[in-house]
Amino acid sequence: xxxxxxxxxxxxxxxxxxxxxxxxxxxxxxxxxxxxxxxxxxxxxxxxxxxxxxxxxxxxxxxxxxxxxxxxxxxxxxxxxxxxxxxxxxxxxxxxxxxxxxxxxxxxxxxxxxxxxxxxxxxxxxxxxxxxxxxxxxxxxxxxxxxxxxxxxxxxxxxxxxxxxxxxxxxxxxxxxxxxxxxxxxxxxxxxxxxxxxxxxxxxxxxxxxxxxxxxxxxxxxxxxxxxxxxxxxxxxxxxxxxxxxxxxxxxxxxxxxxxxxxxxxxxxxxxxxxxxxxxxxxxxxxxxxxxxxxxxxxxxxxxxxxxxxxxxxxxxxxxxxxxxxxxxx
Numbered sequence: 001x002x003x004x005x006x007x008x009x010x011x012x013x014x015x016x017x018x019x020x021x022x023x024x025x026x027x028x029x030x031x032x033x034x035x036x037x038x039x040x041x042x043x044x045x046x047x048x049x050x051x052x053x054x055x056x057x058x059x060x061x062x063x064x065x066x067x068x069x070x071x072x073x074x075x076x077x078x079x080x081x082x083x084x085x086x087x088x089x090x091x092x093x094x095x096x097x098x099x100x101x102x103x104x105x106x107x108x109x110x111x112x113x114x115x116x117x118x119x120x121x122x123x124x125x126x127x128x129x130x131x132x133x134x135x136x137x138x139x140x141x142x143x144x145x146x147x148x149x150x151x152x153x154x155x156x157x158x159x160x161x162x163x164x165x166x167x168x169x170x171x172x173x174x175x176x177x178x179x180x181x182x183x184x185x186x187x188x189x190x191x192x193x194x195x196x197x198x199x200x201x202x203x204x205x206x207x208x209x210x211x212x213x214x215x216x217x218x219x220x221x222x223x224x225x226x227x228x229x230x231x232x233x234x235x236x237x238x239x240x241x242x243x244x245x246x247x248x249x250x251x252x253x254x255x256x257x258x259x260x261x262x263x264x265x266x267x268x269x270x271x272x273x274x275x276x277x278x279x280x281x282x283x284x285x286x287x288x289x290x291x292x293x294x295x296x297x298x299x300x301x302x303x304x305x306x307x308x309x310x311x312x313x314x315x316x317x318x319x320x321x322x323x324x325x326x327x328x329x330x
Contacts, residue, residue: 116140151258160190178264185286276308
């Protein structure tokens with residue numbers, strides 16, 4: 001059932017598998033492809049076109065077409081954007097991969113009338129790169145979908161700790177350092193990993209042999225709402241640590257489910273979530289946090305978890321992000 005506030009809002013969308021269903025709970029969404037965009041724009045008449053920094057898009061129709069790729073047809077997305085503008089439809093780009101992948105998407109972002117970024121640190125650089133006016137540049141952080149991530153129903157939890165995400169050996173060395181640290185600290189208490197890259201055969205995505213964990217296949221985003229209420233506590237790793245606004249979706253989705261989370265440090269956590277997250281810098285701090293969280297939840301912790309959930313569900317939802325976009329577009 002759609003949110004009543006935006007149930008008549010129509011968005012033509014190019015996005016990966018997480019954003020699309022989350023927005024679909026709020027408004028009407030049409031997935032745009034290189035084949036159907038003229039039909040969608042002329043006959044469905046969306047309120048705006050939203051394109052995110054997608055790697056694949058709907059049914060992989062946009063695989064390697066939005067990210068910088070010398071082998072791609074550079075005109076595919078340009079034709080979609082120009083036709084939307086011809087039809088009088090506002091065009092919006094959201095780089096959810098800033099600032100690590102700023103250069104990978106900047107050329108495509110500059111095609112649009114409105115640019116949003118998850119990293120406030122990048123706004124000045126976007127404005128410096130803009131070649132034509134007027135183009136707006138604004139912050140749009142990650143959000144949760146309350147229909148998927150919420151604190152109910154409360155169920156008995158398995159005693160293990162859990163990580164939902166990916167492991168990569170050959171990129172982001174600082175992230176890798178903290179990921180190995182957290183895994184090493186959690187493994188003696190029982191560690192479950194839902195591996196987002198379980199379908200990739202390369203050894204670069206496999207755990208080192210010394211980490212003791214039960215590795216499960218990747219799960220759909222829709223199922224994480226249940227997974228984030230199933231275990232004793234959760235691990236979070238940050239790729240971007242120096243941004244006051246960039247954090248993982250996993251972080252706020254876990255908090256929305258009123259579950260404890262132990263995380264590597266990040267400026268955004270300090271800025272927004274420090275009262276609700278166990279941030280650790282060393283192996284000893286991580287071991288101490290996991291030992292504490294291995295015990296039955298006490299009333300103080302339960303109060304903290306519900307406060308964190310209420311904060312996320314009142315400040316960081318897709319409804320609020322749509323409001324932010326519409327304030328700029330209209």
